[in-house]
Amino acid sequence: MAREGGHLGHKRRYRLSTQTGLNLRMKRPRRHISAAHRAAQPGAAQQGEVWAMDVIAAQLYDGRRSRALTVVDVFTRECLAILVDQRLTGADVVGTVRQISELRGSPDRIGVDNGSEFISKVLDLWAHQCGVTLDCSRPGTPTDHPSTLSFHGRFRDECLNIHWFLSLDDAAEKIETWRGDYNHLRPHSSLEHLAPSAYRARSASTLRPQGPPT
Template sequence: MDKARYLVEAHLEEGRSVSELSAMHGVHRSWIYKLLARYRAGGEEALAARSRRPRSCPHKASKEIEQVVVELRHELSRNGHDAGAHTIAYHLAKRFDHVPSVATIWRILKRNGLVEAQPQKRPKSSLIRFCAELPNQMWQADFTHWRLADGSEVEILNFEDDHSRLFLASDVYLTVTAQDVVSTFQKACDYHGYPASLLTDNGAVFTGHYRGGKVLLESELERLGVVFKNSRPYHPQTCGKVERLHQTLKKYLAKQRPAKTLDELQHQLDTFRDYYNNIRPHRALDGCTPLQAFEARVKAKPSKPIENPHFRVRKDKVDKTGRVTLRHDSRLHHIALGRAHKGRRVTILVADLDIRVVDEEGEVIRQLTLDPSRNYQPLGST
């Protein structure tokens, strides 16, 4: 027996007063009088608990809005884009003057069975977020694997700005080499300026310090005055932003027709990068696009001014005496590398008088400043 029926029967059957029942059971007298009126009008069935839901809700989202929310959810998911409530609200604002709150959109999605519970996720309060203060203060770089339509594996090299999440560059290669890293890095710098620092993991194409050497990227960053940072081994969370970018990119690619060639995959990467930077609102940026966040503040710069020397790249083979040749101002110079390298294929990178000789694995064999007055550059010279 519920409380309402008990109070009614206590008054009608036992003759106990409304005041007595109110004081004894901690309820207001007016509620008991309402129960009695309902009982006399409809019997015991009228005493059942009634819904407190209002008969009308003037600010409730219209059927049209609800339908568009569901359609946007399916469209964004089908194209491999983020389809959360924040993103849907961003797209709704382009169609309607009055847009429901993010919470309302989430409830619409849940009501239509489009939200799956994810109890395995860590609560947001447990996360510590690190972010550069300015655009170009720090970039993150890493490469990830993908497969073409025929099953052959390729590698995608990505660069991202830590502050604004701007997708700086995305290039596909059969296998990423040290030279590819510098090439993509330089291309990103041509569009967005040079960063003050660069963060990568300890991949062989990024660093050679654990092998006691130096790869092309390290040498290039040193020349430019860009601070080079490496993540802790086996700790991908340090490069978490670019790792998360890999996940978002692969979600998009999985919804596209499998690319048959590198050029076709590169076109897909370029299309996604344009959408990511210019159209997709980013939750970590309070709904701004990465490009808006990148352009909103002054840009950080390397610690020393960037010069623009004359660049040249030359392929060569180390001769039997352990030397390679290079012409400067119409004069031929011989650069000593050591007999241990004879017969090796090398790449000579020239920036005016700054010379670097790199092997096929990207290891810097020798770095020197050319002395134009000497035909022979011995090993002891720097």
């Protein structure tokens, strides 16, 4: 209308837009608002400070699907646990991190995505009681936790894609064997070509307080 020399007032424009349904607003879901403005988190400065958790899909020989929960120490790249089951819940996650914490202590922060296992009330309660911050990635942005992506790439290439899992028990046994080799035998260029367990031991020795001079 304006191109033809006419004038369209703002009230009439609003009325026509409302009648034709052009006044719809694209609203961002509320749960995404805080994630969209998520501040970059600092990296891990020492072992045990930051963990990363995620779930990766696996498959048995007969086509049945299974899932594996992985927990990794971000600083040492050490895989702290892998839980394999047909389905995983928040209670399974809490049971796993509680077992690790009894041996290693609780971390300051755990990087997770927005999966149903990680946004459960039971995990949130455990984190609150232990003073652990759950660092949720932005939806659709897995690069917020690159250590998880790196580990899952190796896990799939070196274990899931080359083994034939006959059952959940067989999968758990073979995956646990691979986890031991990964932690104790596999060197990493990012760890000065040391295996994660060796790098952890060396880091612990540098943090050990020195005794009084003799």
